[in-house]
Amino acid sequence: MPLPFPGSSVELQPEPSLTRSLAHSVVDSAIVRRRLRFLSVQARSKGVKLGMQSIPIATACTIYHKFFCEIDLDAYDPYLVAMSSLYLAGKVEEQHLRTRDIINVSNRYFHPGSEPLELDSRFWALRDSIVQCELLMLRVLRFQVSFQHPHKYLLHYLISLKNWLNRYSWQRTPVSVTAWALLRDSYHGGLCLRFRAQHIAVAVIHLALQAYGVEVPAEAEAEKPWWQIYTMDTEIP
Structure with a gap:
């Protein structure tokens, strides 16, 4: 059964990166920047709906951008990374969030008016994906997830x-x-x-x-x- 988020997947295996020609690199980088900007707006909106304060939201956005500076945007599901960024930022800034709240807010974001997800196999698979993605992000970022904000x-x-x-x-x-x-x-x-x-x-x-x-x-x-x-x-x- 498909998960309720665009492009989401329980699997965290990276896709093979495609070799891009130099002629397309500028266009590709512009597209990547637009996609990252759009997805970071979504992450911030979810943080606001979760009642997160300004600093935890800023940390979540920084973690998100820093992760995709290290990893190809097409290698991992950006929506899952956004949810894991919120989850990890809540721990870093000591404003802990429940994974269930993050999942339900994200589900409502993509499916306005929908009911909270049932605690079925699909929910638990997504919850496990968030936790596994959090561990992956910590390793990729070498556990350097504390930042000085303006x-x-x-x-x-x-x-x-x-x-x-x-x-x-x-x-x-x-x-x-x-x-x-x-x-x-x-x-x-x-x-x-x-x-x-x-x-x-x-x-x-x-x-x-x-x-x-x-x-x-x-x-x-x-x-x-x-x-x-x-x-x-x-x-x-």
């Missing part, structure tokens, strides 16, 4: 910037809300693996300020850009 830096920088800016300008524009939204959206791609947490925090604030045309006081007369007060090695064109 959230604490962003909170500190926003509080500092709020005291720096004009109070009415800060209240009139949702710079803080926009910065947090940009940070959440950044986990749809692999930015969390390519840049330091401090740099991502500064970048989302810079983009939020630009979006609303808010200028930092005395920036034109300052010897260095405002963001280098927080991170000395950050360069923004």
